[in-house]
Amino acid sequence: AQKVTQAQTEISVVEKEDVTLDCVYETRDTTYYLFWYKQPPSGELVFLIRRNSFDEQNEISGRYSWNFQKSTSSFNFTITASQVVDSAVYFCALSEAYMEYGNKLVFGAGTILRVKS
Amino acid sequence: SQTIHQWPATLVQPVGSPLSLECTVEGTSNPNLYWYRQAAGRGLQLLFYSIGIDQISSEVPQNLSASRPQDRQFILSSKKLLLSDSGFYLCAWSAHGTGDNYGYTFGSGTRLTVV
Numbered sequence: 001a002q003k004v005t006q007a008q009t010e011i012s013v014v015e016k017e018d019v020t021l022d023c024v025y026e027t028r029d030t031t032y033y034l035f036w037y038k039q040p041p042s043g044e045l046v047f048l049i050r051r052n053s054f055d056e057q058n059e060i061s062g063r064y065s066w067n068f069q070k071s072t073s074s075f076n077f078t079i080t081a082s083q084v085v086d087s088a089v090y091f092c093a094l095s096e097a098y099m100e101y102g103n104k105l106v107f108g109a110g111t112i113l114r115v116k117s
Numbered sequence: 118s119q120t121i122h123q124w125p126a127t128l129v130q131p132v133g134s135p136l137s138l139e140c141t142v143e144g145t146s147n148p149n150l151y152w153y154r155q156a157a158g159r160g161l162q163l164l165f166y167s168i169g170i171d172q173i174s175s176e177v178p179q180n181l182s183a184s185r186p187q188d189r190q191f192i193l194s195s196k197k198l199l200l201s202d203s204g205f206y207l208c209a210w211s212a213h214g215t216g217d218n219y220g221y222t223f224g225s226g227t228r229l230t231v232v
Binding site (some may be wrong): 050 | 151159160161163166170207209211219220221222223224225226228
């Protein structure tokens with residue numbers, strides 16, 4: 001069975017600090033996808049990134065970066081120089097390769113990030 | 118481009134009243150559709166998913182039901198709301214088939230308060 005663990009329930013940082021959100025997953029599939037979503041106070045889930053299990057390259061997008069390590073089944077998310085606008089709930093998710101036949105995203109419990117000015 | 122619409126945005130309903138939340142997707146055909154609920158301060162709980170018209174799977178026994186009368190329309194209903202039905206309801210869609218997996222696209226959500 002697939003499982004996603006976000007061990008950090010809540011993190012508080014001061015603006016401009018770097019922060020890393022942890023995500024550990026379990027799956028027996030050799031091909032799978034990993035995702036991160038952001039849920040700001042408005043509630044809508046916003047897609048941030050997806051990663052195919054065959055692509056272990058780390059990715060950087062502005063202040064955001066993702067570290068995918070298959071050896072440790074982790075897909076961690078780092079925000080550099082955090083800002084108040086980064087305050088949100090962040091969800092890590094895992095799915096099988098194809099979204100047919102109702103294959104579902106398995107979400108972690110989410111990490112609440114609070115960035116104080 | 119594909120868009121997903123969900124309404125209403127907020128709803129306050131008395132206990133025992135019926136519920137109908139609607140979700141529609143534009144710009145794609147035969148999507149997989151999902152209803153999630155998020156209780157205050159909690160994670161996402163999958164309630165229902167559908168791979169086609171009138172094909173609904175329930176993940177958790179609920180006071181709720183779902184229907185898919187048209188390809189791109191997904192409705193969440195209840196005959197009699199309970200206090201525990203309060204929460205934030207999210208609709209989502211994903212592409213159907215063996216193509217590349219882009220995960221879910223979520224609607225903007227409905228915040229339901231049962232009083």
